[in-house]
Amino acid sequence: MKHERNPFHQSFENLEALADKISEVLRNPVTIEDDNHRLIAYSSHESHSDEARVATIIGRRVPEKVIRALWQEGHMQHLLGSEEPLAIPSITSVGLGKRIAIAIRKQRTVLGYIWVLESDKPLGDDATDMLKKAAHAASAKLLQLQVKKRKEEKGHEDFFWQLLTGYLEDHSDIDHKAAELGIALPSRYRIVVLEFASDLQDKQQHIEYMLTTSQRITAFFHTVKQKQLIILSALKPNSHAEDDDFEDFQYIFDQMQQRFGFSPSGGASGSPYDDYMMVERSYKEALTVLRMKRLFPKELLDTYTYSQLGYYRLLPAMLTESRLHPVTNPSVKKLRLYDNEHNSDLLHTLEVFLASDSNVKAAAETLHIHTNTLSYRLKRIGEIGGIDLGNINQKITVFLDLKLDRLKKEQAPHL
Secondary structure: OOOOOOOOOOOOHHHHHHHHHHHHHHHOEEEEEEEEOOEEEEEEEEEOOOOOHHHHHHHHOOOOOHHHHHHHHOOHHHHHHOOOOOEEEEEEOOOOOOEEEEEEEEEEEEEEEEEOOOOOOOOOHHHHHHHHHHHOOOHHHHHHHHHHHHHHHHHHHHHHHHHHHOOOOOHHHHHHHHHHHHHHHOOOOEEEEEEEEOOOHHHHHHHHHHHOOOOOEEEEEEEEEEOEEEEEEEEEOOOOOHHHHHHHHHHHHHHHHHHHHHHHOOEEEEEOOOOOOHHHHHHHHHHHHHHHHHHHOOOOOOOHHHHHHHHHHHHHHHHHHHHHOOOOOOOHHHHHHHHHHHOOHHHHHHHHHHHHHOOOHHHHHHHHOHHHHHHHHHHHHHHHHOOOOOOOOHHHHHHHHHHHHHHHHHOOOOO
């Protein structure tokens, strides 16, 4: 086929007009997406379409299963790393027909994608050159959209921080701010905090991509604070199984690791609420979970939500009380003095025994000693510390005081 030298070297009113022009030149259906696979424009060309294109137009974004397949086949990696168009064969398992695609760029930054479905006419040899020219024409329009989007996102992020810090003092302030920004807040939510091994400043585009393209969770708001990603996760109004969505987060972590080579090192969430005056509380609860997990990594290995913390969520308040009214546990004091003087480890033995629910066999296995040895130590603990290990109240008191000792050693005034 023959074309004018550059049919895209003209002014287009909008991206819909550009999509129609590309479709006219290449004689096939066209879609234009942003960098997170949200649909921006599509050609009005009446023709045969495939399942993936229909679903994209209806849902206003590419289905997650299609994105996953494109990554698994190596096509997304190629598009992200090359300025050249890519011919993509059919992937029938996700309803994707034969295509040619190109990333729309501004220097090294990917702004979006153009996809041409080969359904009506075979794409000729000059399709690649035409698509490169079309991508160049699209870049200016997408830059304008990106600037507008960044301004909107900045307003949303500021609002989110106002909620997180309790800056807005009543419901009317929150409702007014949401209306001003054109935001319909979800009826039920909770705050999720994900921690990473390094600063996220240079990883925000990848994070945005994962949160936007995944359809397993709804990250209504998100912001970055150094090594932490803070998310307001929208929940289903009648859902009572909020713990389950951590399986969805784990899926995103796995995909992030496979695609970009990094993923969170830990995560936690606060309680679910439907009152937006409680956003700050849910945020603080999530931070408490993370802090407790750092202090008690073995005990809280599989704990992710504030409700799962159990008595550990009471420890910060207990620490505050103990600082206001210091009381030394005499049994713990005696055992600590004995350990220091005799280079023994009776206090640790006691803590392991109590953590094992007073099960001698389980505690001995954890300590890697014989049950007879443990029984002897427990007898000495009772004698030296003056503890009746058959008294549940004494055991609970000592157990909690040992946990508080770990918090005291950390010396964290914000608790």
